[in-house]
Amino acid sequence: MTSNDPQLEFWFDFGSNYSYLATMRIEALAAAHGVRVLWKPFLLGPVFKAFGWNSSPFVLQKEKGAYVWRDMQRQCDKYGLPWTQPSAFPRRALLPLRVALLGAAEPWIGAFCQRIMQANFVDDREIDDPQLVGDVLAALGLDASALLAAANTEQHKLAMRAQGEQAVQRGMFGAPMFFAGDDMFWGNDRLEDAVAWAAGHVAARIDLA
Amino acid sequence: MTSNDPQLEFWFDFGSNYSYLATMRIEALAAAHGVRVLWKPFLLGPVFKAFGWNSSPFVLQKEKGAYVWRDMQRQCDKYGLPWTQPSAFPRRALLPLRVALLGAAEPWIGAFCQRIMQANFVDDREIDDPQLVGDVLAALGLDASALLAAANTEQHKLAMRAQGEQAVQRGMFGAPMFFAGDDMFWGNDRLEDAVAWAAGHVAARIDLA
Structure with missing residues (x-):
């Protein structure tokens, strides 16, 4: 794909269970529509804190939490994905997120993110x-040691923090979030809509040219 | 349809915007799968109050609220449904909910609910x-005056209140909610899954018989 392809920003946290579903599905869906995925790892915790929540809404609200684990099992069955309810939730994921930010434009980003998600939500x-x-x-x-060292530099830590500040600034309140231009789509349930929107919008721009 | 058909409970409030989408879509979807809809009108406000919220999460959280109106426009475009962002939200709907509870098993329930929803979210x-x-x-x-009188009897008011208590007891935290047996599905986004689940579960019970 080229930089002229339609693009879809995919904002996710490795601790987010619905981000797991989207991480496993997005590459095939986007490729089928000729859409390029821009991987945007961010820390969801500070976003929740900006709303005055000290954890995930799935933890703070026990009825919703109980529902979510049942829903995840059914959704994974539907998509043919493996699933294990994690014994700790939400898991802290700062280091793998820093590595993902480092490799966001690299060819290995999709495979890396899928393996980290599987470690959390399957293993x-x-x-x-x-x-x-x-x-x-x-x-x-x-080169694991070189990448881990680069992920932990002060400069890169600041880049990770800036990513979270951008998330708050752009009105995000959860994950996964997708952006097609300025149009925001929330949740794995909107992945198909977001990909179609990204594909269609570029077509519309070409029509106007 | 007969009472042996698979059934899906549809819990909704006329003030809930995602209940609007489900109300307009459920009859055709359920009929296509041979599933009977059990209409379960309930007041969402007391459920939110049980969680300590004094309004809809879409009002209490302005970022989510802003997103929801954009999402509704896109969803209505996708489903080919008309849409107007209501100038008051969430609208109080006690009287039409009482009438819906009165007519829940009547042949006019679907048409009645769709027209009330259109009054709120289109007109x-x-x-x-x-x-x-x-x-x-x-x-x-x-017979409007007879039905309105019956909806406002003390006995029927108590029935409406009992409906809300059942909603809390069964772990509901929003609307629309669907139940196929004990299996709860949350939101218009799960309507297809819920209908398929209801249809499949009865088939499974027949296999066991």
């Missing part, structure tokens, strides 16, 4: 762990 | 209004 493992993240990078044939 | 009219509700009933060829 029920802690993911904010240098050993686990390093193993995933190495399994992808990458 | 932008107050719906907790005896004149408007009476006009809708009369337009359906029904």
Whole structure:
């Protein structure tokens, strides 16, 4: 794909269960519509804190939380995805998010994100762990220690923080979020709509040219 | 349809915008799968109050609220439904809900609910209004004054309150909600899943018999 292809921003946190569904589905859907995915890892916790919540709404509201785990099992069955309810939720994911931000435009970003998601939502493992993240990078044939070092520089930590500030500024209140231009779509349930919107909008722009 | 058909409970409030989408879509979808709709009108406000919220989450959280109106326009465009952002939200709907509870098993329930929803989300009219509700009933060829009188008896008011208590008891935290047996599905986005689940579950029970 080229930079002239229609683009869809995909904002996600590795701790977010509905981001797991979107991470596993987005590449095939976007490719089928000729849409390029712009991976936008961000920390959801500070966004929730900006709303005065000290955890996920799924934790703060026990009825919604109970529903969500049942819903996840059904959704994963529908999409043919494996699923294990994580024994800790929401999991802290700062290190893998920093690595994802580092590799956001690299060819390995999709595979990296899928493997981190699987570690959380299939293998029920802690993911904010240098050993686990390093193993995933190495399994992808990458230089794990160089990437982990780059992810932990002061400059890159600031870039990660700026990403979260942009999320708040653009009105995000959860994850996953998709942006086709300025048009925001919330949740895995809107992935199909967002991809179609991104594809159609560029077509409309070409018609006008 | 007979009482042996698979059934899907549809819990809704006329003030809920995503209930509007489901109200306009459920009859055709359910009929296509041989599923009978059990209409379950309830007052969402007391459920929100049970969670300590004094209004809709779309009002309490302005970012989510702004998103929801944009989402509604796109969803209505997708489904080919008319849409006007109501000038008052969420609208109080106690009287039409009482009438809907009265007529829940009557052949006119679907048409009545669709017309009340259209008054709120297309014509932008107050719906907790005896004149408007009476006009809708009369337009359906029904005895408006007899139905309004029956809706306002003390006994029926208690039935309406019991409906809301059941909603809290069964773990509802929003609307629309669908139940296929004990399986709860939340939101218009899950209508297709809920209908398919209801249809499939009865087939499974027959297999076991």
